[in-house]
Protein backbone atom coordinates (compact mmCIF):
# COMPACT_ATOMS: atom_id res chain seq x y z
CA UNK A 1 0.00 0.00 0.00
CA UNK A 2 3.09 2.26 0.17
CA UNK A 3 3.09 2.38 -3.61
CA UNK A 4 -0.61 3.20 -3.71
CA UNK A 5 -0.21 6.16 -1.37
CA UNK A 6 2.77 7.36 -3.37
CA UNK A 7 0.84 7.07 -6.61
CA UNK A 8 -2.21 8.92 -5.19
CA UNK A 9 0.03 11.77 -4.04
CA UNK A 10 1.82 11.82 -7.37
CA UNK A 11 -1.49 12.13 -9.23
CA UNK A 12 -2.83 14.83 -6.90
CA UNK A 13 0.42 16.81 -7.05
CA UNK A 14 0.64 16.59 -10.82
CA UNK A 15 -2.87 17.92 -11.26
CA UNK A 16 -2.88 20.68 -8.62
CA UNK A 17 -6.68 20.63 -8.98
CA UNK A 18 -9.29 18.13 -7.77
CA UNK A 19 -8.98 14.60 -9.18
CA UNK A 20 -12.16 12.56 -9.15
CA UNK A 21 -12.41 9.34 -7.16
CA UNK A 22 -13.34 7.65 -10.41
CA UNK A 23 -10.15 8.77 -12.14
CA UNK A 24 -8.05 7.68 -9.18
CA UNK A 25 -9.67 4.27 -8.96
CA UNK A 26 -9.24 3.73 -12.73
CA UNK A 27 -5.58 4.71 -12.56
CA UNK A 28 -4.82 2.58 -9.52
CA UNK A 29 -7.01 -0.37 -10.46
CA UNK A 30 -8.75 -0.15 -7.07
CA UNK A 31 -12.37 0.26 -6.02
CA UNK A 32 -13.49 3.76 -5.06
CA UNK A 33 -13.92 2.58 -1.46
CA UNK A 34 -10.33 1.35 -1.42
CA UNK A 35 -9.17 4.71 -2.78
CA UNK A 36 -11.20 6.53 -0.15
CA UNK A 37 -9.60 4.41 2.59
CA UNK A 38 -6.14 5.34 1.36
CA UNK A 39 -7.13 9.01 1.28
CA UNK A 40 -8.39 8.74 4.88
CA UNK A 41 -5.10 7.18 5.91
CA UNK A 42 -3.13 9.96 4.20
CA UNK A 43 -5.29 12.57 5.96
CA UNK A 44 -4.57 10.88 9.29
CA UNK A 45 -0.86 11.13 8.49
CA UNK A 46 -1.19 14.90 8.09
CA UNK A 47 -1.81 15.36 4.36
CA UNK A 48 -4.34 18.14 3.80
CA UNK A 49 -6.59 16.49 1.23
CA UNK A 50 -9.84 18.26 0.54
CA UNK A 51 -12.71 16.08 -0.63
CA UNK A 52 -15.45 17.78 -2.65
CA UNK A 53 -17.99 16.90 -5.34
CA UNK A 54 -15.20 17.49 -7.90
CA UNK A 55 -12.91 14.97 -6.25
CA UNK A 56 -9.81 15.11 -4.08
CA UNK A 57 -7.40 18.01 -3.94
CA UNK A 58 -4.05 18.10 -2.14
CA UNK A 59 -3.61 21.35 -0.22
CA UNK A 60 -0.53 20.50 1.80
CA UNK A 61 1.83 17.75 2.89
CA UNK A 62 3.40 17.15 6.29
CA UNK A 63 7.17 17.39 6.55
CA UNK A 64 7.37 13.75 7.56
CA UNK A 65 9.92 11.42 5.94
CA UNK A 66 7.35 8.81 4.97
CA UNK A 67 8.71 6.19 2.54
CA UNK A 68 6.62 7.24 -0.48
CA UNK A 69 8.15 10.73 -0.30
CA UNK A 70 11.36 9.17 -1.62
CA UNK A 71 10.49 7.92 -5.11
CA UNK A 72 12.75 5.06 -6.10
CA UNK A 73 13.70 4.49 -2.46
CA UNK A 74 10.31 3.79 -0.90
CA UNK A 75 11.16 0.20 0.01
CA UNK A 76 14.44 1.26 1.58
CA UNK A 77 13.20 4.07 3.82
CA UNK A 78 11.91 3.01 7.23
CA UNK A 79 10.24 5.84 9.10
CA UNK A 80 9.32 5.84 12.79
CA UNK A 81 7.73 8.68 14.80
CA UNK A 82 9.86 7.73 17.81
CA UNK A 83 12.63 5.21 18.46
CA UNK A 84 15.31 4.70 21.09
CA UNK A 85 18.08 5.15 18.51
CA UNK A 86 18.07 4.74 14.74
CA UNK A 87 21.57 3.20 15.13
CA UNK A 88 20.15 0.17 16.97
CA UNK A 89 17.49 -0.56 14.36
CA UNK A 90 19.92 -0.04 11.48
CA UNK A 91 22.45 -2.38 13.09
CA UNK A 92 19.86 -5.15 13.36
CA UNK A 93 18.85 -4.62 9.76
CA UNK A 94 22.45 -4.55 8.54
CA UNK A 95 23.26 -7.76 10.40
CA UNK A 96 20.14 -9.36 8.95
CA UNK A 97 21.45 -8.57 5.46
CA UNK A 98 19.39 -5.57 4.35
CA UNK A 99 20.22 -3.87 1.05
CA UNK A 100 22.70 -0.99 0.91
CA UNK A 101 21.09 2.43 1.28
CA UNK A 102 18.51 1.15 3.71
CA UNK A 103 17.56 4.18 5.79
CA UNK A 104 16.10 4.31 9.29
CA UNK A 105 14.70 7.74 10.07
CA UNK A 106 12.83 9.01 13.12
CA UNK A 107 11.13 12.21 14.26
CA UNK A 108 12.44 11.75 17.80
CA UNK A 109 14.88 9.52 19.63
CA UNK A 110 14.61 8.72 23.31
CA UNK A 111 18.19 7.39 23.54
CA UNK A 112 19.96 9.16 20.69
CA UNK A 113 23.68 8.39 20.84
CA UNK A 114 26.57 10.71 20.16
CA UNK A 115 30.28 9.95 19.99
CA UNK A 116 31.96 8.62 23.14
CA UNK A 117 28.63 7.40 24.56
CA UNK A 118 27.24 10.93 24.83
CA UNK A 119 23.50 11.49 24.70
CA UNK A 120 22.28 13.08 21.45
CA UNK A 121 19.39 15.41 22.12
CA UNK A 122 16.74 14.38 19.56
CA UNK A 123 13.58 16.43 19.84
CA UNK A 124 10.92 16.90 17.17
CA UNK A 125 11.89 19.17 14.28
CA UNK A 126 15.38 17.73 13.85
CA UNK A 127 16.40 15.07 11.36
CA UNK A 128 17.74 11.83 12.81
CA UNK A 129 18.65 8.97 10.55
CA UNK A 130 21.03 6.11 9.93
CA UNK A 131 21.92 4.85 6.48
CA UNK A 132 23.32 1.37 5.93
CA UNK A 133 26.20 1.40 3.47
CA UNK A 134 28.01 -1.58 2.03
CA UNK A 135 31.07 -0.20 0.27
CA UNK A 136 33.24 -2.77 -1.45
CA UNK A 137 36.41 -1.57 0.20
CA UNK A 138 39.24 -3.00 2.25
CA UNK A 139 38.81 -2.54 5.98
CA UNK A 140 41.50 0.11 6.23
CA UNK A 141 39.56 2.38 3.93
CA UNK A 142 36.46 2.23 6.13
CA UNK A 143 36.94 5.63 7.81
CA UNK A 144 36.89 7.28 4.39
CA UNK A 145 33.21 6.43 4.16
CA UNK A 146 32.34 8.74 7.06
CA UNK A 147 34.49 11.52 5.60
CA UNK A 148 32.66 11.03 2.34
CA UNK A 149 29.31 11.17 4.19
CA UNK A 150 30.31 14.45 5.88
CA UNK A 151 31.37 15.96 2.57
CA UNK A 152 28.10 14.88 1.00
CA UNK A 153 26.19 16.66 3.74
CA UNK A 154 28.17 19.88 3.27
CA UNK A 155 27.53 19.65 -0.45
CA UNK A 156 23.79 19.09 0.08
CA UNK A 157 23.46 22.12 2.35
CA UNK A 158 25.30 24.27 -0.17
CA UNK A 159 23.22 22.99 -3.07
CA UNK A 160 19.81 23.32 -1.42
CA UNK A 161 20.16 26.54 0.53
CA UNK A 162 23.58 27.99 -0.20
CA UNK A 163 24.66 27.20 3.37
CA UNK A 164 28.46 27.17 3.63
CA UNK A 165 29.24 24.39 6.06
CA UNK A 166 32.66 23.72 7.51
CA UNK A 167 33.93 20.37 8.71
CA UNK A 168 35.40 19.74 12.13
CA UNK A 169 37.38 16.58 12.76
CA UNK A 170 36.24 13.90 12.69
CA UNK A 171 32.82 14.50 11.14
CA UNK A 172 31.01 17.46 12.66
CA UNK A 173 29.29 19.96 10.45
CA UNK A 174 29.66 23.55 11.61
CA UNK A 175 28.21 26.80 10.41
CA UNK A 176 29.89 29.92 11.75
CA UNK A 177 31.67 27.81 14.38
CA UNK A 178 28.40 26.39 15.68
CA UNK A 179 27.48 22.73 15.40
CA UNK A 180 24.69 22.04 12.93
CA UNK A 181 25.06 18.27 12.64
CA UNK A 182 26.90 15.35 14.18
CA UNK A 183 27.76 12.01 12.70
CA UNK A 184 28.32 8.60 14.22
CA UNK A 185 29.61 5.61 12.27
CA UNK A 186 29.54 1.92 13.07
CA UNK A 187 31.40 -0.58 10.98
CA UNK A 188 31.59 -4.35 10.86
CA UNK A 189 33.93 -6.42 8.76
CA UNK A 190 34.67 -10.03 7.94
CA UNK A 191 38.30 -10.85 7.38
CA UNK A 192 39.58 -7.79 5.51
CA UNK A 193 36.26 -6.79 3.90
CA UNK A 194 33.74 -4.33 5.21
CA UNK A 195 30.29 -5.86 5.63
CA UNK A 196 28.61 -2.61 6.51
CA UNK A 197 29.24 0.95 7.60
CA UNK A 198 26.23 2.53 9.27
CA UNK A 199 26.34 6.30 9.15
CA UNK A 200 24.06 8.01 11.67
CA UNK A 201 23.39 11.70 11.31
CA UNK A 202 21.66 14.09 13.67
CA UNK A 203 20.85 17.44 12.13
CA UNK A 204 19.32 20.46 13.80
CA UNK A 205 16.76 21.51 11.23
CA UNK A 206 13.61 23.12 12.64
CA UNK A 207 14.23 22.25 16.29
CA UNK A 208 15.47 24.74 18.86
CA UNK A 209 19.24 24.23 18.88
CA UNK A 210 19.51 25.48 22.47
CA UNK A 211 18.52 21.99 23.60
CA UNK A 212 21.56 20.58 21.83
CA UNK A 213 24.00 22.81 23.73
CA UNK A 214 25.25 26.38 23.75
CA UNK A 215 27.48 26.01 20.69
CA UNK A 216 24.77 24.55 18.45
CA UNK A 217 22.78 26.02 15.62
CA UNK A 218 19.93 24.92 13.35
CA UNK A 219 18.92 25.47 9.74
CA UNK A 220 15.90 27.50 10.84
CA UNK A 221 18.19 29.76 12.82
CA UNK A 222 20.63 30.15 9.93
CA UNK A 223 18.01 30.72 7.23
CA UNK A 224 15.36 32.49 9.31
CA UNK A 225 12.61 30.10 8.20
CA UNK A 226 11.71 26.43 8.55
CA UNK A 227 12.91 24.08 5.83
CA UNK A 228 11.82 20.68 4.57
CA UNK A 229 13.47 17.71 6.24
CA UNK A 230 12.07 15.48 3.50
CA UNK A 231 13.79 17.51 0.79
CA UNK A 232 17.01 17.54 2.77
CA UNK A 233 17.08 13.78 3.27
CA UNK A 234 16.10 13.03 -0.35
CA UNK A 235 18.83 15.27 -1.73
CA UNK A 236 21.39 13.98 0.76
CA UNK A 237 20.82 10.34 -0.19
CA UNK A 238 21.27 11.18 -3.87
CA UNK A 239 24.46 13.17 -3.27
CA UNK A 240 25.86 10.49 -0.96
CA UNK A 241 25.13 7.71 -3.42
CA UNK A 242 26.84 9.56 -6.26
CA UNK A 243 29.91 10.32 -4.11
CA UNK A 244 30.25 6.79 -2.80
CA UNK A 245 30.14 5.41 -6.32
CA UNK A 246 33.48 7.11 -6.96
CA UNK A 247 35.03 6.81 -3.51
CA UNK A 248 37.94 4.72 -4.74
CA UNK A 249 38.79 7.17 -7.49
CA UNK A 250 38.63 10.38 -5.45
CA UNK A 251 40.92 11.59 -2.73
CA UNK A 252 38.20 11.99 -0.13
CA UNK A 253 40.61 13.05 2.60
CA UNK A 254 42.14 15.81 0.46
CA UNK A 255 38.66 17.08 -0.33
CA UNK A 256 37.69 16.91 3.32
CA UNK A 257 40.77 18.95 4.25
CA UNK A 258 39.72 21.66 1.80
CA UNK A 259 36.50 22.14 3.80
CA UNK A 260 37.98 21.58 7.24
CA UNK A 261 38.36 24.18 9.96
CA UNK A 262 40.31 22.01 12.38
CA UNK A 263 43.71 22.03 10.72
CA UNK A 264 46.17 24.62 11.97
CA UNK A 265 44.18 25.16 15.15
CA UNK A 266 44.95 24.45 18.74
CA UNK A 267 42.63 21.69 19.85
CA UNK A 268 41.80 19.45 22.73
CA UNK A 269 41.03 15.84 21.87
CA UNK A 270 39.02 13.67 24.23
CA UNK A 271 39.31 9.92 23.64
CA UNK A 272 38.02 6.95 25.65
CA UNK A 273 41.31 6.89 27.57
CA UNK A 274 42.77 10.39 27.71
CA UNK A 275 42.56 14.06 26.88
CA UNK A 276 45.37 15.61 24.86
CA UNK A 277 45.94 19.15 23.67
CA UNK A 278 48.06 20.36 20.80
CA UNK A 279 48.04 21.84 17.33
CA UNK A 280 46.09 19.91 14.67
CA UNK A 281 48.57 19.70 11.83
CA UNK A 282 47.18 17.11 9.45
CA UNK A 283 44.77 14.26 8.76
CA UNK A 284 46.37 11.13 7.34
CA UNK A 285 45.05 8.85 4.58
CA UNK A 286 43.04 6.84 7.09
CA UNK A 287 41.34 9.90 8.53
CA UNK A 288 43.38 9.98 11.75
CA UNK A 289 44.26 13.39 13.18
CA UNK A 290 47.92 14.25 13.61
CA UNK A 291 48.64 16.48 16.57
CA UNK A 292 51.75 18.38 17.42
CA UNK A 293 52.01 18.37 21.20
CA UNK A 294 53.50 21.20 23.23
CA UNK A 295 56.82 19.36 23.64
CA UNK A 296 57.14 19.19 19.85
CA UNK A 297 56.34 15.47 19.57
CA UNK A 298 53.60 14.17 17.32
CA UNK A 299 50.63 12.01 18.20
CA UNK A 300 48.16 10.34 15.88
CA UNK A 301 44.57 10.14 17.11
CA UNK A 302 42.30 7.60 15.45
CA UNK A 303 39.04 8.49 17.17
CA UNK A 304 37.79 11.01 19.65
CA UNK A 305 35.96 14.25 20.20
CA UNK A 306 37.64 17.45 19.16
CA UNK A 307 37.31 20.86 20.76
CA UNK A 308 38.72 23.92 19.05
CA UNK A 309 40.49 26.01 21.67
Ligand code: BTN
Nearest residue numbers: 085112113114115182183200202
Ligand atom coordinates in the same frame (compact mmCIF):
# COMPACT_ATOMS: atom_id res chain seq x y z
C1 BTN B 1 28.12 13.31 17.60
O1 BTN B 1 28.34 14.41 17.12
O2 BTN B 1 28.47 13.01 18.75
C2 BTN B 1 27.39 12.29 16.76
C3 BTN B 1 25.90 12.42 16.85
C4 BTN B 1 25.14 11.44 15.99
C5 BTN B 1 23.64 11.49 16.25
C6 BTN B 1 22.87 10.67 15.26
S1 BTN B 1 21.14 11.01 15.31
C7 BTN B 1 20.82 9.64 14.29
C8 BTN B 1 21.72 8.53 14.78
N1 BTN B 1 21.09 7.84 15.89
C9 BTN B 1 21.77 7.99 17.02
O3 BTN B 1 21.45 7.50 18.11
N2 BTN B 1 22.85 8.75 16.80
C10 BTN B 1 22.96 9.16 15.43
